[in-house]
Ligand SMILES: Nc1ncnc2c1ncn2[C@@H]1O[C@H](COP(=O)(O)OP(=O)(O)OP(=O)(O)O)[C@@H](O)[C@H]1O
């Protein structure tokens with residue numbers, strides 16, 4: 217076996233420039249893929265982290281049917297006190313949950329005593345909410361960023377509305393909402409902070425204390441429209457959702473289907489489409505990489521076989537078995553693949569390290585101070601290298617097979 | 632002991648519509664340990680015949696047996712094994728493997744065709760390089776050698792696995808006469824020493840005399856056979 221590789225290596229070194237070119241082509245493909253995957257992955261993670269941490273949460277639990285009607289913030293589809301009690305028990309007993317926050321959501325009229333506009337209000341428990349969406353506080357552009365900012369009687373106003381209505385921190389405003397029975401109720405609030413808009417459907421969301429929300433809506437029990445949930449490990453999010461749904465399975469509607477639904481951020485944000493697109497692009501580049509490796513190795517090996525017909529005839533005549541001849545050429549393809557994959561991985565890792573060291577800033581949403589932090593994990597690198605090597609061997613199969621099937625007498629006559 | 636016997640051996644090539652009769656019902660036998668040459672003008676069928684003896688080609692008619700075996704009954708792979716075990720080849724153009732050194736070329740059949748243990752390999756390759764006078768060039772690549780040196784390396788490669796039969800198609804055609812003569816006497820020595828049967832083709836009158844038996848081919852037919860020196 218060692219001899220097969222030794223001969224393969226010598227044959228590759230025979231055409232140094234061609235071999236170097238092929239290895240370089242494969243390596244460039246690998247570098248391109250690794251860097252793209254790392255950069256897009258970093259961008260994706262940052263984007264997703266931004267959305268989930270600033271308003272969405274990782275998971276959300278709603279009563280069945282609420283999500284479909286969420287544009288109207290339907291109060292009659294809120295989870296009832298009995299359900300929220302059970303839900304909190306389930307949340308506490310489900311493994312992998314770091315924090316959760318009940319939200320009472322409603323649409324209201326927002327007035328500065330001169331003009332009125334619509335606002336979506338989230339009644340939250342500030343402590344729980346800031347733990348579930350740790351970036352929420354950092355979205356406060358004007359006013360205190362202290363977790364105590366959202367006391368009773370305070371409101372965080374989205375910048376969109378604050379600007380439109382000319383409202384500043386310290387101003388008094390009125391929220392008027394229609395409660396479930398159709399009667400109208402109002403309450404004054406002091407503006408405690410202005411929220412910069414998060415990207416996505418959080419742009420018109422204001423925040424008040426959940427007790428104030430209950431007061432306006434004249435709700436007495438522990439009712440909630442949704443629970444936002446933060447998981448301990450983002451990559452285990454689906455498993456946590458499944459466990460949570462299992463723990464909730466005894467909460468049934470009258471027709472026997474589960475009463476509460478847990479959904480991950482993908483289901484809740486249109487940005488999951490962008491995330492999916494990034495993944496698709498990454499997949500496409502992987503296909504491109506495979507094609508590059510396939511074509512470059514195939515052409516080099518076809519050429520190698522063609523140039524060496526007489527040599528193949530010679531070794532076949534003196535009794536080298538076809539499978540040995542096959543392995544000689546496969547070894548060459550394998551060596552090309554291994555060298556290209558190794559070189560590409562090294563250079564790719566170096567480029568990624570340089571990108572990290574360069575601390576390249578980019579903007580997403582309102583945040584323009586994000587740093588590009590491309591990372592590529594070991595397994596990803598190894599699978600890419602393994603893929604390249606496998607493709608290299610597969611590409612050599614046809615030429616190697618052709619070499620092994622040559623009739624020695626015809627091959628010897630070939631000049 | 633007969634090593635090769637051929638009976639009404641024919642080979643016909645089809646060139647489009649035209650039939651080329653390269654061999655016409657040739658019968659002969661080759662004794663073990665003898666030095667046999669086939670001579671004849673260009674196109675008389677020497678290469679065709681050597682290819683049949685070497686189990687590289689199939690006859691169109693007649694039968695041939697080599698070392699008691701019938702190559703016509705063997706599969707591709709069995710023939711490859713049979714050649715590796717029984718036949719050494721020396722080619723007109725030497726056909727050394729260009730990426731391997733002289734030593735590695737001679738070692739090749741012991742590694743890639745048979746699997747001989749390292750120590751035994753070293754011994755046999757060393758011995759043969761010595762015998763053909765190539766020890767001092769053992770680490771050179773073929774392109775660093777003269778024609779005569781290449782052919783001596785090729786002889787060592789053909790003999791290293793201890794074949795019963797060595798076939799050489801015009802082994803001296805690309806060599807000058809002086810070199811051709813030393814190559815032929817080297818071959819003579821080696822085969823005599825190892826008891827190897829040696830069959831070669833040539834149209835060089837100066838090397839014909841080296842053979843024990845000379846068969847003359849003309850237009851695909853065997854027209855004369857005589858003992859050497861007659
Ligand atoms: N593959 C082939 N296809 C068709 N005809 C062939 C083929 N090989 C040999 N021939 C023909 O068979 C005849 C014998 O050829 P062969 O090569 O055996 O002669 P030779 O005695 O070795 O000649 P030379 O001394 O030139 O090598 C010639 O007429 C040749 O043209």
Ligand SMILES: [Mg+2]
Pocket residue numbers: 677678679800
């Ligand atoms: Mg010939």
